[in-house]
Amino acid sequence: MNNKPTIDFLTHLPITRALLNDKERVFLAVLKGEVKTRSEATKRLSIRSTTISDYVAELLEARLLTEEPSEHVGRGRPSLTLGVNANRVVTIVFQVISQSVHTFMVNLAAQIIAHEHVEASPDSDNAALEAIFLNLYNSIVMKLPAGAELAGTVFSLGGVFDRTTHRWIHTSRWPRMHNLDIRHIFPDKEHSVTLSRTLDNELLIHLLQQNESTLLLHWGYGVGFAFGQSGDNIVEGGYAFGEIGHWHIPGQNGLCHCGQKGCLETVSALWSIGRAVLDDDFQAGDDEEHIATMLESRALSDNPAVRQAVEQMTTAASNVCRVFFPKKLVVSGPFVKNAGIWHAFCDGFEQQNNFFGQTIPVLSVSQVNRDLGVYGAAIPVLEQGLAKLLL
Ligand SMILES: [Zn+2]
Structure with missing residues:
Protein backbone atom coordinates (compact mmCIF):
# COMPACT_ATOMS: atom_id res chain seq x y z
CA MET A 1 0.00 0.00 0.00
CA ASN A 2 1.15 3.46 -0.88
CA ASN A 3 0.89 5.71 2.13
CA LYS A 4 1.29 8.92 0.20
CA PRO A 5 -1.87 10.50 -1.13
CA THR A 6 -1.89 10.89 -4.88
CA ILE A 7 -4.59 13.49 -4.66
CA ASP A 8 -4.83 16.24 -2.11
CA PHE A 9 -8.39 15.59 -1.10
CA LEU A 10 -8.11 18.32 1.47
CA THR A 11 -8.07 20.80 -1.37
CA HIS A 12 -11.72 19.93 -1.74
CA LEU A 13 -12.71 20.08 1.89
CA PRO A 14 -15.34 20.73 2.95
CA ILE A 15 -17.53 19.04 0.44
CA THR A 16 -20.71 18.96 2.43
CA ARG A 17 -20.71 22.47 3.81
CA ALA A 18 -20.88 25.13 1.16
CA LEU A 19 -20.87 28.05 3.57
CA LEU A 20 -17.80 28.38 5.72
CA ASN A 21 -17.39 30.60 8.72
CA ASP A 22 -14.18 32.57 9.01
CA LYS A 23 -12.57 30.24 11.55
CA GLU A 24 -13.10 27.31 9.18
CA ARG A 25 -11.62 29.37 6.36
CA VAL A 26 -8.48 30.01 8.43
CA PHE A 27 -8.09 26.32 9.26
CA LEU A 28 -8.67 25.17 5.69
CA ALA A 29 -6.26 27.76 4.28
CA VAL A 30 -3.51 26.34 6.51
CA LEU A 31 -4.58 22.77 5.70
CA LYS A 32 -4.34 23.43 1.97
CA GLY A 33 -0.96 25.08 2.39
CA GLU A 34 -2.28 28.42 1.15
CA VAL A 35 -1.10 30.31 4.20
CA LYS A 36 1.80 29.65 6.55
CA THR A 37 1.66 32.59 8.92
CA ARG A 38 -0.89 34.81 10.64
CA SER A 39 0.00 37.76 8.42
CA GLU A 40 -0.45 35.66 5.26
CA ALA A 41 -3.85 34.61 6.57
CA THR A 42 -4.81 38.25 7.16
CA LYS A 43 -3.92 39.19 3.59
CA ARG A 44 -5.25 36.16 1.77
CA LEU A 45 -8.53 35.87 3.63
CA SER A 46 -9.12 39.62 4.05
CA ILE A 47 -9.83 39.20 7.75
CA ARG A 48 -8.60 41.73 10.33
CA SER A 49 -5.38 40.69 12.04
CA THR A 50 -6.87 40.81 15.55
CA THR A 51 -9.66 38.49 14.41
CA ILE A 52 -7.10 36.14 12.82
CA SER A 53 -5.23 36.08 16.13
CA ASP A 54 -8.42 35.13 17.98
CA TYR A 55 -9.15 32.28 15.54
CA VAL A 56 -5.58 31.01 15.56
CA ALA A 57 -5.66 31.01 19.36
CA GLU A 58 -8.86 28.95 19.31
CA LEU A 59 -7.46 26.54 16.72
CA LEU A 60 -4.28 26.11 18.75
CA GLU A 61 -6.41 25.51 21.83
CA ALA A 62 -8.36 22.84 19.91
CA ARG A 63 -4.98 21.38 18.85
CA LEU A 64 -6.00 21.51 15.20
CA LEU A 65 -3.14 23.88 14.40
CA THR A 66 0.44 24.12 15.53
CA GLU A 67 2.61 27.21 15.53
CA GLU A 68 6.38 26.84 15.61
CA PRO A 69 9.31 29.18 15.07
CA SER A 70 10.49 28.84 11.49
CA GLU A 71 14.13 28.55 10.42
CA HIS A 72 15.92 31.68 11.39
CA VAL A 73 16.94 33.43 8.20
CA GLY A 74 18.82 36.75 8.42
CA ARG A 75 18.33 39.20 11.22
CA GLY A 76 15.49 39.81 13.55
CA ARG A 77 13.03 37.60 15.29
CA PRO A 78 12.26 34.20 13.71
CA SER A 79 8.70 34.21 12.40
CA LEU A 80 6.14 31.68 13.57
CA THR A 81 4.86 29.12 11.06
CA LEU A 82 1.39 27.63 11.21
CA GLY A 83 0.91 23.94 10.59
CA VAL A 84 -1.87 21.40 10.84
CA ASN A 85 -2.01 18.63 13.41
CA ALA A 86 -3.04 16.01 10.82
CA ASN A 87 -3.56 13.27 13.39
CA ARG A 88 -6.00 15.38 15.43
CA VAL A 89 -8.94 13.64 13.73
CA VAL A 90 -8.74 10.12 12.30
CA THR A 91 -11.19 7.60 10.88
CA ILE A 92 -11.12 3.82 10.66
CA VAL A 93 -12.17 2.32 7.34
CA PHE A 94 -12.95 -1.37 6.84
CA GLN A 95 -12.79 -2.79 3.36
CA VAL A 96 -12.85 -6.26 1.84
CA ILE A 97 -10.06 -7.01 -0.64
CA SER A 98 -10.25 -10.40 -2.32
CA GLN A 99 -10.64 -12.89 0.54
CA SER A 100 -9.33 -10.61 3.29
CA VAL A 101 -10.77 -8.00 5.60
CA HIS A 102 -8.61 -4.88 5.75
CA THR A 103 -8.80 -2.00 8.15
CA PHE A 104 -7.15 1.38 7.63
CA MET A 105 -6.67 4.38 9.87
CA VAL A 106 -6.81 7.61 7.84
CA ASN A 107 -5.89 11.08 9.12
CA LEU A 108 -6.77 14.63 8.08
CA ALA A 109 -3.85 14.76 5.65
CA ALA A 110 -5.32 11.79 3.75
CA GLN A 111 -2.55 9.51 4.98
CA ILE A 112 -3.09 5.89 5.91
CA ILE A 113 -1.34 5.85 9.28
CA ALA A 114 -2.16 2.25 10.20
CA HIS A 115 -3.26 -0.81 8.28
CA GLU A 116 -4.18 -4.32 9.39
CA HIS A 117 -5.68 -7.25 7.53
CA VAL A 118 -6.79 -10.81 8.13
CA GLU A 119 -7.89 -13.48 5.69
CA ALA A 120 -11.42 -14.80 6.21
CA SER A 121 -12.02 -18.25 4.76
CA PRO A 122 -14.94 -18.64 2.31
CA ASP A 123 -16.93 -20.66 4.85
CA SER A 124 -16.89 -17.84 7.44
CA ASP A 125 -20.30 -17.22 8.97
CA ASN A 126 -21.66 -14.26 10.94
CA ALA A 127 -19.89 -15.23 14.16
CA ALA A 128 -16.53 -15.75 12.43
CA LEU A 129 -16.72 -12.41 10.62
CA GLU A 130 -17.90 -10.58 13.75
CA ALA A 131 -14.84 -11.89 15.60
CA ILE A 132 -12.54 -10.83 12.75
CA PHE A 133 -14.01 -7.31 12.63
CA LEU A 134 -13.78 -6.86 16.38
CA ASN A 135 -10.20 -8.18 16.57
CA LEU A 136 -9.10 -5.93 13.73
CA TYR A 137 -10.81 -2.96 15.35
CA ASN A 138 -9.22 -3.64 18.73
CA SER A 139 -5.84 -4.05 17.14
CA ILE A 140 -5.92 -0.91 14.98
CA VAL A 141 -7.42 1.27 17.69
CA MET A 142 -4.27 0.57 19.73
CA LYS A 143 -2.43 2.56 17.09
CA LEU A 144 -4.50 5.68 17.65
CA PRO A 145 -1.95 8.51 17.87
CA ALA A 146 -1.74 10.44 21.14
CA GLY A 147 -4.27 13.26 21.21
CA ALA A 148 -6.19 11.94 18.21
CA GLU A 149 -9.96 12.05 18.07
CA LEU A 150 -11.46 8.94 16.46
CA ALA A 151 -14.31 10.39 14.39
CA GLY A 152 -15.92 7.06 13.59
CA THR A 153 -15.69 3.80 11.73
CA VAL A 154 -16.79 3.25 8.15
CA PHE A 155 -17.50 -0.08 6.51
CA SER A 156 -16.89 0.43 2.82
CA LEU A 157 -18.79 -2.51 1.34
CA GLY A 158 -19.79 -4.10 -1.89
CA GLY A 159 -22.69 -6.48 -2.36
CA VAL A 160 -26.01 -6.05 -0.67
CA PHE A 161 -26.43 -4.15 2.60
CA ASP A 162 -28.86 -1.83 4.32
CA ARG A 163 -27.20 1.32 5.62
CA THR A 164 -30.23 2.32 7.68
CA THR A 165 -30.31 -0.90 9.73
CA HIS A 166 -26.50 -1.43 9.53
CA ARG A 167 -27.09 -4.91 8.18
CA TRP A 168 -24.76 -6.53 5.69
CA ILE A 169 -27.19 -8.76 3.87
CA HIS A 170 -25.08 -10.71 1.39
CA THR A 171 -21.67 -10.97 -0.20
CA SER A 172 -20.62 -13.68 -2.64
CA ARG A 173 -17.25 -14.08 -0.84
CA TRP A 174 -18.88 -15.36 2.33
CA PRO A 175 -22.14 -17.03 1.35
CA ARG A 176 -22.70 -18.30 4.91
CA MET A 177 -22.79 -14.74 6.21
CA HIS A 178 -26.31 -13.36 6.21
CA ASN A 179 -27.88 -10.21 7.62
CA LEU A 180 -24.87 -9.38 9.79
CA ASP A 181 -25.67 -6.49 12.14
CA ILE A 182 -22.45 -4.45 11.89
CA ARG A 183 -23.54 -1.88 14.51
CA HIS A 184 -24.07 -4.62 17.07
CA ILE A 185 -20.42 -5.73 16.85
CA PHE A 186 -19.28 -2.52 18.54
CA PRO A 187 -20.41 -2.37 22.16
CA ASP A 188 -19.77 1.38 22.52
CA LYS A 189 -23.05 2.88 21.36
CA GLU A 190 -21.53 6.37 21.27
CA HIS A 191 -19.07 5.32 18.60
CA SER A 192 -20.24 6.26 15.12
CA VAL A 193 -20.40 3.31 12.70
CA THR A 194 -21.54 3.85 9.13
CA LEU A 195 -21.94 1.58 6.12
CA SER A 196 -21.13 2.99 2.72
CA ARG A 197 -20.75 1.54 -0.75
CA THR A 198 -17.20 1.09 -1.99
CA LEU A 199 -18.44 2.26 -5.38
CA ASP A 200 -19.91 5.47 -3.89
CA ASN A 201 -16.57 6.13 -2.17
CA GLU A 202 -14.78 5.81 -5.50
CA LEU A 203 -17.40 8.01 -7.16
CA LEU A 204 -16.84 10.68 -4.51
CA ILE A 205 -13.19 10.97 -5.56
CA HIS A 206 -14.26 11.39 -9.21
CA LEU A 207 -16.76 14.07 -8.24
CA LEU A 208 -14.14 15.92 -6.20
CA GLN A 209 -11.85 15.88 -9.22
CA GLN A 210 -14.63 17.11 -11.51
CA GLN A 367 -7.87 5.85 -12.45
CA VAL A 368 -8.90 5.89 -8.80
CA ASN A 369 -6.77 3.34 -6.99
CA ARG A 370 -7.75 1.50 -3.85
CA ASP A 371 -6.05 3.90 -1.42
CA LEU A 372 -7.98 6.79 -2.92
CA GLY A 373 -11.19 4.81 -2.50
CA VAL A 374 -10.29 4.42 1.18
CA TYR A 375 -9.92 8.22 1.47
CA GLY A 376 -13.26 8.55 -0.28
CA ALA A 377 -14.82 6.42 2.46
CA ALA A 378 -13.07 8.42 5.19
CA ILE A 379 -13.84 11.96 3.97
CA PRO A 380 -17.45 12.33 5.19
CA VAL A 381 -16.57 11.00 8.66
CA LEU A 382 -13.37 13.05 8.92
CA GLU A 383 -15.45 16.10 8.05
CA GLN A 384 -17.94 15.36 10.79
CA GLY A 385 -15.14 14.99 13.33
CA LEU A 386 -13.54 18.19 12.10
CA ALA A 387 -16.82 20.08 12.22
CA LYS A 388 -17.22 19.27 15.94
CA LEU A 389 -13.79 20.72 16.70
CA LEU A 390 -14.38 23.79 14.57
CA LEU A 391 -17.57 24.83 16.37
ZN1 LIG B 1 -28.15 -12.74 -10.14
Whole structure:
Protein backbone atom coordinates (compact mmCIF):
# COMPACT_ATOMS: atom_id res chain seq x y z
CA MET A 1 0.00 0.00 0.00
CA ASN A 2 1.15 3.46 -0.88
CA ASN A 3 0.89 5.71 2.13
CA LYS A 4 1.29 8.92 0.20
CA PRO A 5 -1.87 10.50 -1.13
CA THR A 6 -1.89 10.89 -4.88
CA ILE A 7 -4.59 13.49 -4.66
CA ASP A 8 -4.83 16.24 -2.11
CA PHE A 9 -8.39 15.59 -1.10
CA LEU A 10 -8.11 18.32 1.47
CA THR A 11 -8.07 20.80 -1.37
CA HIS A 12 -11.72 19.93 -1.74
CA LEU A 13 -12.71 20.08 1.89
CA PRO A 14 -15.34 20.73 2.95
CA ILE A 15 -17.53 19.04 0.44
CA THR A 16 -20.71 18.96 2.43
CA ARG A 17 -20.71 22.47 3.81
CA ALA A 18 -20.88 25.13 1.16
CA LEU A 19 -20.87 28.05 3.57
CA LEU A 20 -17.80 28.38 5.72
CA ASN A 21 -17.39 30.60 8.72
CA ASP A 22 -14.18 32.57 9.01
CA LYS A 23 -12.57 30.24 11.55
CA GLU A 24 -13.10 27.31 9.18
CA ARG A 25 -11.62 29.37 6.36
CA VAL A 26 -8.48 30.01 8.43
CA PHE A 27 -8.09 26.32 9.26
CA LEU A 28 -8.67 25.17 5.69
CA ALA A 29 -6.26 27.76 4.28
CA VAL A 30 -3.51 26.34 6.51
CA LEU A 31 -4.58 22.77 5.70
CA LYS A 32 -4.34 23.43 1.97
CA GLY A 33 -0.96 25.08 2.39
CA GLU A 34 -2.28 28.42 1.15
CA VAL A 35 -1.10 30.31 4.20
CA LYS A 36 1.80 29.65 6.55
CA THR A 37 1.66 32.59 8.92
CA ARG A 38 -0.89 34.81 10.64
CA SER A 39 0.00 37.76 8.42
CA GLU A 40 -0.45 35.66 5.26
CA ALA A 41 -3.85 34.61 6.57
CA THR A 42 -4.81 38.25 7.16
CA LYS A 43 -3.92 39.19 3.59
CA ARG A 44 -5.25 36.16 1.77
CA LEU A 45 -8.53 35.87 3.63
CA SER A 46 -9.12 39.62 4.05
CA ILE A 47 -9.83 39.20 7.75
CA ARG A 48 -8.60 41.73 10.33
CA SER A 49 -5.38 40.69 12.04
CA THR A 50 -6.87 40.81 15.55
CA THR A 51 -9.66 38.49 14.41
CA ILE A 52 -7.10 36.14 12.82
CA SER A 53 -5.23 36.08 16.13
CA ASP A 54 -8.42 35.13 17.98
CA TYR A 55 -9.15 32.28 15.54
CA VAL A 56 -5.58 31.01 15.56
CA ALA A 57 -5.66 31.01 19.36
CA GLU A 58 -8.86 28.95 19.31
CA LEU A 59 -7.46 26.54 16.72
CA LEU A 60 -4.28 26.11 18.75
CA GLU A 61 -6.41 25.51 21.83
CA ALA A 62 -8.36 22.84 19.91
CA ARG A 63 -4.98 21.38 18.85
CA LEU A 64 -6.00 21.51 15.20
CA LEU A 65 -3.14 23.88 14.40
CA THR A 66 0.44 24.12 15.53
CA GLU A 67 2.61 27.21 15.53
CA GLU A 68 6.38 26.84 15.61
CA PRO A 69 9.31 29.18 15.07
CA SER A 70 10.49 28.84 11.49
CA GLU A 71 14.13 28.55 10.42
CA HIS A 72 15.92 31.68 11.39
CA VAL A 73 16.94 33.43 8.20
CA GLY A 74 18.82 36.75 8.42
CA ARG A 75 18.33 39.20 11.22
CA GLY A 76 15.49 39.81 13.55
CA ARG A 77 13.03 37.60 15.29
CA PRO A 78 12.26 34.20 13.71
CA SER A 79 8.70 34.21 12.40
CA LEU A 80 6.14 31.68 13.57
CA THR A 81 4.86 29.12 11.06
CA LEU A 82 1.39 27.63 11.21
CA GLY A 83 0.91 23.94 10.59
CA VAL A 84 -1.87 21.40 10.84
CA ASN A 85 -2.01 18.63 13.41
CA ALA A 86 -3.04 16.01 10.82
CA ASN A 87 -3.56 13.27 13.39
CA ARG A 88 -6.00 15.38 15.43
CA VAL A 89 -8.94 13.64 13.73
CA VAL A 90 -8.74 10.12 12.30
CA THR A 91 -11.19 7.60 10.88
CA ILE A 92 -11.12 3.82 10.66
CA VAL A 93 -12.17 2.32 7.34
CA PHE A 94 -12.95 -1.37 6.84
CA GLN A 95 -12.79 -2.79 3.36
CA VAL A 96 -12.85 -6.26 1.84
CA ILE A 97 -10.06 -7.01 -0.64
CA SER A 98 -10.25 -10.40 -2.32
CA GLN A 99 -10.64 -12.89 0.54
CA SER A 100 -9.33 -10.61 3.29
CA VAL A 101 -10.77 -8.00 5.60
CA HIS A 102 -8.61 -4.88 5.75
CA THR A 103 -8.80 -2.00 8.15
CA PHE A 104 -7.15 1.38 7.63
CA MET A 105 -6.67 4.38 9.87
CA VAL A 106 -6.81 7.61 7.84
CA ASN A 107 -5.89 11.08 9.12
CA LEU A 108 -6.77 14.63 8.08
CA ALA A 109 -3.85 14.76 5.65
CA ALA A 110 -5.32 11.79 3.75
CA GLN A 111 -2.55 9.51 4.98
CA ILE A 112 -3.09 5.89 5.91
CA ILE A 113 -1.34 5.85 9.28
CA ALA A 114 -2.16 2.25 10.20
CA HIS A 115 -3.26 -0.81 8.28
CA GLU A 116 -4.18 -4.32 9.39
CA HIS A 117 -5.68 -7.25 7.53
CA VAL A 118 -6.79 -10.81 8.13
CA GLU A 119 -7.89 -13.48 5.69
CA ALA A 120 -11.42 -14.80 6.21
CA SER A 121 -12.02 -18.25 4.76
CA PRO A 122 -14.94 -18.64 2.31
CA ASP A 123 -16.93 -20.66 4.85
CA SER A 124 -16.89 -17.84 7.44
CA ASP A 125 -20.30 -17.22 8.97
CA ASN A 126 -21.66 -14.26 10.94
CA ALA A 127 -19.89 -15.23 14.16
CA ALA A 128 -16.53 -15.75 12.43
CA LEU A 129 -16.72 -12.41 10.62
CA GLU A 130 -17.90 -10.58 13.75
CA ALA A 131 -14.84 -11.89 15.60
CA ILE A 132 -12.54 -10.83 12.75
CA PHE A 133 -14.01 -7.31 12.63
CA LEU A 134 -13.78 -6.86 16.38
CA ASN A 135 -10.20 -8.18 16.57
CA LEU A 136 -9.10 -5.93 13.73
CA TYR A 137 -10.81 -2.96 15.35
CA ASN A 138 -9.22 -3.64 18.73
CA SER A 139 -5.84 -4.05 17.14
CA ILE A 140 -5.92 -0.91 14.98
CA VAL A 141 -7.42 1.27 17.69
CA MET A 142 -4.27 0.57 19.73
CA LYS A 143 -2.43 2.56 17.09
CA LEU A 144 -4.50 5.68 17.65
CA PRO A 145 -1.95 8.51 17.87
CA ALA A 146 -1.74 10.44 21.14
CA GLY A 147 -4.27 13.26 21.21
CA ALA A 148 -6.19 11.94 18.21
CA GLU A 149 -9.96 12.05 18.07
CA LEU A 150 -11.46 8.94 16.46
CA ALA A 151 -14.31 10.39 14.39
CA GLY A 152 -15.92 7.06 13.59
CA THR A 153 -15.69 3.80 11.73
CA VAL A 154 -16.79 3.25 8.15
CA PHE A 155 -17.50 -0.08 6.51
CA SER A 156 -16.89 0.43 2.82
CA LEU A 157 -18.79 -2.51 1.34
CA GLY A 158 -19.79 -4.10 -1.89
CA GLY A 159 -22.69 -6.48 -2.36
CA VAL A 160 -26.01 -6.05 -0.67
CA PHE A 161 -26.43 -4.15 2.60
CA ASP A 162 -28.86 -1.83 4.32
CA ARG A 163 -27.20 1.32 5.62
CA THR A 164 -30.23 2.32 7.68
CA THR A 165 -30.31 -0.90 9.73
CA HIS A 166 -26.50 -1.43 9.53
CA ARG A 167 -27.09 -4.91 8.18
CA TRP A 168 -24.76 -6.53 5.69
CA ILE A 169 -27.19 -8.76 3.87
CA HIS A 170 -25.08 -10.71 1.39
CA THR A 171 -21.67 -10.97 -0.20
CA SER A 172 -20.62 -13.68 -2.64
CA ARG A 173 -17.25 -14.08 -0.84
CA TRP A 174 -18.88 -15.36 2.33
CA PRO A 175 -22.14 -17.03 1.35
CA ARG A 176 -22.70 -18.30 4.91
CA MET A 177 -22.79 -14.74 6.21
CA HIS A 178 -26.31 -13.36 6.21
CA ASN A 179 -27.88 -10.21 7.62
CA LEU A 180 -24.87 -9.38 9.79
CA ASP A 181 -25.67 -6.49 12.14
CA ILE A 182 -22.45 -4.45 11.89
CA ARG A 183 -23.54 -1.88 14.51
CA HIS A 184 -24.07 -4.62 17.07
CA ILE A 185 -20.42 -5.73 16.85
CA PHE A 186 -19.28 -2.52 18.54
CA PRO A 187 -20.41 -2.37 22.16
CA ASP A 188 -19.77 1.38 22.52
CA LYS A 189 -23.05 2.88 21.36
CA GLU A 190 -21.53 6.37 21.27
CA HIS A 191 -19.07 5.32 18.60
CA SER A 192 -20.24 6.26 15.12
CA VAL A 193 -20.40 3.31 12.70
CA THR A 194 -21.54 3.85 9.13
CA LEU A 195 -21.94 1.58 6.12
CA SER A 196 -21.13 2.99 2.72
CA ARG A 197 -20.75 1.54 -0.75
CA THR A 198 -17.20 1.09 -1.99
CA LEU A 199 -18.44 2.26 -5.38
CA ASP A 200 -19.91 5.47 -3.89
CA ASN A 201 -16.57 6.13 -2.17
CA GLU A 202 -14.78 5.81 -5.50
CA LEU A 203 -17.40 8.01 -7.16
CA LEU A 204 -16.84 10.68 -4.51
CA ILE A 205 -13.19 10.97 -5.56
CA HIS A 206 -14.26 11.39 -9.21
CA LEU A 207 -16.76 14.07 -8.24
CA LEU A 208 -14.14 15.92 -6.20
CA GLN A 209 -11.85 15.88 -9.22
CA GLN A 210 -14.63 17.11 -11.51
CA ASN A 211 -17.99 18.18 -10.22
CA GLU A 212 -20.50 17.07 -12.86
CA SER A 213 -23.08 14.34 -13.23
CA THR A 214 -21.13 11.10 -13.34
CA LEU A 215 -22.13 7.48 -13.69
CA LEU A 216 -19.48 5.11 -12.35
CA LEU A 217 -19.85 1.57 -13.66
CA HIS A 218 -17.90 -1.22 -12.03
CA TRP A 219 -17.18 -4.30 -14.10
CA GLY A 220 -15.31 -6.93 -12.11
CA TYR A 221 -16.37 -9.77 -9.80
CA GLY A 222 -19.70 -8.03 -9.69
CA VAL A 223 -21.39 -5.49 -11.94
CA GLY A 224 -22.92 -2.37 -10.46
CA PHE A 225 -23.04 1.38 -10.76
CA ALA A 226 -23.05 4.55 -8.68
CA PHE A 227 -24.40 7.90 -9.74
CA GLY A 228 -23.99 11.42 -8.42
CA GLN A 229 -24.10 15.06 -9.44
CA SER A 230 -21.67 16.36 -6.82
CA GLY A 231 -19.82 15.25 -3.69
CA ASP A 232 -22.82 15.87 -1.47
CA ASN A 233 -25.33 14.57 -3.97
CA ILE A 234 -24.64 10.87 -4.53
CA VAL A 235 -27.78 8.82 -5.13
CA GLU A 236 -28.30 6.26 -2.34
CA GLY A 237 -31.46 4.39 -3.33
CA GLY A 238 -32.53 1.17 -1.60
CA TYR A 239 -30.47 -1.64 -0.12
CA ALA A 240 -29.29 -3.08 -3.45
CA PHE A 241 -29.22 0.16 -5.44
CA GLY A 242 -27.10 -0.05 -8.58
CA GLU A 243 -26.76 -3.85 -8.58
CA ILE A 244 -27.48 -4.18 -12.29
CA GLY A 245 -25.44 -7.39 -12.42
CA HIS A 246 -28.70 -9.12 -11.58
CA TRP A 247 -30.68 -7.72 -14.47
CA HIS A 248 -32.12 -10.54 -16.53
CA ILE A 249 -30.63 -11.04 -19.98
CA PRO A 250 -33.20 -12.47 -22.41
CA GLY A 251 -32.21 -15.89 -23.74
CA GLN A 252 -29.76 -16.58 -20.90
CA ASN A 253 -30.31 -19.38 -18.44
CA GLY A 254 -27.07 -19.72 -16.45
CA LEU A 255 -27.45 -20.01 -12.68
CA CYS A 256 -26.45 -16.89 -10.76
CA HIS A 257 -25.31 -16.87 -7.12
CA CYS A 258 -28.29 -14.64 -6.28
CA GLY A 259 -30.59 -17.61 -6.90
CA GLN A 260 -31.95 -16.40 -10.25
CA LYS A 261 -31.07 -17.54 -13.74
CA GLY A 262 -29.72 -15.59 -16.68
CA CYS A 263 -28.48 -12.52 -14.78
CA LEU A 264 -26.08 -10.11 -16.51
CA GLU A 265 -23.30 -11.34 -14.21
CA THR A 266 -23.64 -14.89 -15.53
CA VAL A 267 -22.28 -13.70 -18.89
CA SER A 268 -20.08 -10.78 -17.86
CA ALA A 269 -18.71 -10.96 -14.31
CA LEU A 270 -15.29 -12.18 -13.36
CA TRP A 271 -16.73 -14.95 -11.18
CA SER A 272 -18.56 -16.43 -14.16
CA ILE A 273 -16.22 -15.83 -17.13
CA GLY A 274 -12.83 -15.50 -15.41
CA ARG A 275 -11.73 -18.99 -16.36
CA ALA A 276 -12.95 -18.68 -19.96
CA VAL A 277 -10.90 -15.49 -20.28
CA LEU A 278 -7.73 -16.29 -18.33
CA ASP A 279 -7.72 -20.10 -18.34
CA ASP A 280 -5.78 -21.58 -15.43
CA ASP A 281 -4.30 -18.21 -14.52
CA PHE A 282 -7.66 -17.32 -13.04
CA GLN A 283 -7.95 -18.05 -9.33
CA ALA A 284 -11.42 -17.38 -7.98
CA GLY A 285 -11.17 -14.71 -5.29
CA ASP A 286 -7.91 -13.28 -6.65
CA ASP A 287 -7.56 -9.54 -6.17
CA GLU A 288 -9.14 -7.47 -8.98
CA GLU A 289 -6.04 -5.26 -9.20
CA HIS A 290 -3.89 -8.33 -9.78
CA ILE A 291 -6.31 -9.65 -12.40
CA ALA A 292 -6.21 -6.26 -14.11
CA THR A 293 -2.46 -6.60 -14.62
CA MET A 294 -2.94 -10.08 -16.12
CA LEU A 295 -5.72 -8.89 -18.44
CA GLU A 296 -3.81 -5.79 -19.52
CA SER A 297 -1.31 -7.57 -21.72
CA ARG A 298 -3.52 -10.19 -23.39
CA ALA A 299 -5.04 -10.22 -26.86
CA LEU A 300 -8.66 -11.04 -26.09
CA SER A 301 -10.67 -9.51 -28.92
CA ASP A 302 -11.48 -12.91 -30.43
CA ASN A 303 -12.35 -14.61 -27.16
CA PRO A 304 -16.06 -15.55 -27.41
CA ALA A 305 -16.70 -15.03 -23.67
CA VAL A 306 -15.14 -11.57 -23.89
CA ARG A 307 -17.13 -10.64 -26.99
CA GLN A 308 -20.40 -11.63 -25.38
CA ALA A 309 -19.50 -9.84 -22.14
CA VAL A 310 -18.58 -6.64 -23.98
CA GLU A 311 -21.83 -6.72 -25.92
CA GLN A 312 -23.94 -7.18 -22.79
CA MET A 313 -22.01 -4.63 -20.76
CA THR A 314 -22.30 -2.09 -23.55
CA THR A 315 -26.06 -2.55 -23.64
CA ALA A 316 -26.34 -2.43 -19.84
CA ALA A 317 -24.26 0.78 -19.68
CA SER A 318 -26.34 2.34 -22.44
CA ASN A 319 -29.58 1.45 -20.67
CA VAL A 320 -28.43 2.93 -17.36
CA CYS A 321 -27.43 6.07 -19.23
CA ARG A 322 -31.03 6.21 -20.54
CA VAL A 323 -32.11 6.55 -16.90
CA PHE A 324 -29.60 9.10 -15.61
CA PHE A 325 -28.26 10.83 -18.75
CA PRO A 326 -24.91 11.57 -17.08
CA LYS A 327 -22.33 13.92 -18.57
CA LYS A 328 -19.62 11.36 -17.85
CA LEU A 329 -19.48 7.57 -17.81
CA VAL A 330 -16.48 6.24 -15.91
CA VAL A 331 -15.80 2.50 -15.97
CA SER A 332 -13.73 0.77 -13.28
CA GLY A 333 -12.58 -2.80 -12.72
CA PRO A 334 -10.09 -5.15 -14.37
CA PHE A 335 -11.69 -5.76 -17.78
CA VAL A 336 -11.40 -2.19 -19.06
CA LYS A 337 -7.67 -2.14 -18.27
CA ASN A 338 -7.33 -4.24 -21.44
CA ALA A 339 -7.05 -1.83 -24.38
CA GLY A 340 -8.85 -4.13 -26.82
CA ILE A 341 -11.81 -4.64 -24.47
CA TRP A 342 -11.97 -0.92 -23.75
CA HIS A 343 -12.01 0.03 -27.44
CA ALA A 344 -14.71 -2.54 -28.18
CA PHE A 345 -16.76 -1.21 -25.27
CA CYS A 346 -16.38 2.39 -26.46
CA ASP A 347 -17.32 1.47 -30.05
CA GLY A 348 -20.44 -0.39 -28.94
CA PHE A 349 -21.41 2.34 -26.51
CA GLU A 350 -21.05 5.10 -29.10
CA GLN A 351 -23.22 3.20 -31.56
CA GLN A 352 -25.96 2.68 -28.99
CA ASN A 353 -25.89 6.21 -27.67
CA ASN A 354 -26.51 8.17 -30.78
CA PHE A 355 -29.68 9.44 -29.21
CA PHE A 356 -31.82 12.23 -30.77
CA GLY A 357 -28.57 13.61 -32.13
CA GLN A 358 -27.43 14.62 -28.64
CA THR A 359 -23.82 14.43 -27.52
CA ILE A 360 -22.98 11.20 -25.76
CA PRO A 361 -21.46 11.06 -22.29
CA VAL A 362 -17.68 11.38 -22.06
CA LEU A 363 -16.20 7.93 -21.54
CA SER A 364 -13.17 7.15 -19.41
CA VAL A 365 -11.49 4.38 -17.43
CA SER A 366 -11.36 5.01 -13.69
CA GLN A 367 -7.87 5.85 -12.45
CA VAL A 368 -8.90 5.89 -8.80
CA ASN A 369 -6.77 3.34 -6.99
CA ARG A 370 -7.75 1.50 -3.85
CA ASP A 371 -6.05 3.90 -1.42
CA LEU A 372 -7.98 6.79 -2.92
CA GLY A 373 -11.19 4.81 -2.50
CA VAL A 374 -10.29 4.42 1.18
CA TYR A 375 -9.92 8.22 1.47
CA GLY A 376 -13.26 8.55 -0.28
CA ALA A 377 -14.82 6.42 2.46
CA ALA A 378 -13.07 8.42 5.19
CA ILE A 379 -13.84 11.96 3.97
CA PRO A 380 -17.45 12.33 5.19
CA VAL A 381 -16.57 11.00 8.66
CA LEU A 382 -13.37 13.05 8.92
CA GLU A 383 -15.45 16.10 8.05
CA GLN A 384 -17.94 15.36 10.79
CA GLY A 385 -15.14 14.99 13.33
CA LEU A 386 -13.54 18.19 12.10
CA ALA A 387 -16.82 20.08 12.22
CA LYS A 388 -17.22 19.27 15.94
CA LEU A 389 -13.79 20.72 16.70
CA LEU A 390 -14.38 23.79 14.57
CA LEU A 391 -17.57 24.83 16.37
ZN1 LIG B 1 -28.15 -12.74 -10.14
